[in-house]
Amino acid sequence: MVAGMWTHLTSLRKMQQDEKGWIRELLAEAENERMHLMIFVEIAQPNLFERWLILIAQFVFWHFYFVLYVFFPTTAHRMIGYFEEQAVISYTEYLDCIDSGKVENINAPKIAKDYYKLPQTARLRDVVLAVRQDELGHSRANHRMANELIDDKKANTPKARCARTHSSVGDSLES
Numbered sequence: 001m002v003a004g005m006w007t008h009l010t011s012l013r014k015m016q017q018d019e020k021g022w023i024r025e026l027l028a029e030a031e032n033e034r035m036h037l038m039i040f041v042e043i044a045q046p047n048l049f050e051r052w053l054i055l056i057a058q059f060v061f062w063h064f065y066f067v068l069y070v071f072f073p074t075t076a077h078r079m080i081g082y083f084e085e086q087a088v089i090s091y092t093e094y095l096d097c098i099d100s101g102k103v104e105n106i107n108a109p110k111i112a113k114d115y116y117k118l119p120q121t122a123r124l125r126d127v128v129l130a131v132r133q134d135e136l137g138h139s140r141a142n143h144r145m146a147n148e149l150i151d152d153k154k155a156n157t158p159k160a161r162c163a164r165t166h167s168s169v170g171d172s173l174e175s
Helices: 002-014 022-044 048-071 073-100 110-116 124-155 158-174
Strands: none
Touching: 002 022, 002 073, 022 048, 022 110, 022 124, 048 073, 073 124, 110 124
C-alpha cells in the first residue's frame, strides 16, 4: 500500500503517466496481502490482545516502510522481496505441519473459497498453497522492481547520458 500510494502521488506530482504500471500492481499486491490477513484472522480467530498486536505492528511497519520507501525505494523493494521469500519458506513449513498431522487440515473458510474460487470441499492445505503462490509472485515482483530501479539509475548516470548523447549525435551526422 505504501509503495503504491507513494508511486501514485509521485505520478501526480510530476504529472507523468505510470508507464511501468506499478501503481496498479502495487495496490493489487496490497489488496492481496489484506485478503491473506482476513483469511488467517478467520482461521486463527485472534483474541482482542492479538488483534491489538496486529494493529500496532501494522502502524509501526507502515511508518517505517514509508520512510524507507521515500528515501530508499530500491532497498524497500528488495527488503519486501526477501520478506516474501521468507513467507514462501514459512508456508512450506506450514504445509509440512498440515501433511504430518501437527496442524489439522480444517475446512477452508468461506472468505478463502470465495477469494481464490476454491471448491466447496477445499481445505486449509488448499488455502496455504494458494497463499504461498501469491507470496512467490510478490517476491519476484519486488525483486524485479528493485532491479528496474537500479537499471534506471544506471541509465541516468552522467556517463550513460553522455554516451547516449554522443551516440545520437553520431547517428545524426551519418544521415
